[in-house]
Amino acid sequence: MPLMLSGAKMLDRHCPKCGSPLFEKDGRVFCPVCEYRAKKQKEKIDDVKGILMKKLVEVTNSLPSDPEEMEKYLRVMEKIIDVLKKYKELEG
Incomplete structure (x- = not known):
């Protein structure tokens, strides 16, 4: 071992x-088992957070000039930010 x-x-x-x-x-x-599981879970969370951050940057960089279209993009950005906040809360 x-x-x-x-x-x-x-x-x-x-x-x-x-x-x-x-x-x-x-x-x-x-505990090697729980520690391993916690490490793997953190890696998965970090992967998801990375994907969300890339998407947030992508949406930010493609904001349209039309106010109605921009509002849709802003709602998407708010949802992404809310999910990121929830992940941060989970991390403690």
Whole structure:
């Protein structure tokens, strides 16, 4: 197991969240399963946020001069910004 080869020590306690054995390394106790899942989830969120930011820039750069059309674009921009705010809230 790579964790043990890196000097981590498997403890006789289990993660209260997923039941996996807890490990200790450099004085830090952690669950490799939950930590891995959290890292993967953060990567997915970062990917979605990146896509939303690109779309926001794209919409901003293509704003039409017609006021009625511009209003539609602004509504789309507001929705994108709202979603980005919700992701930020989730991150804490």
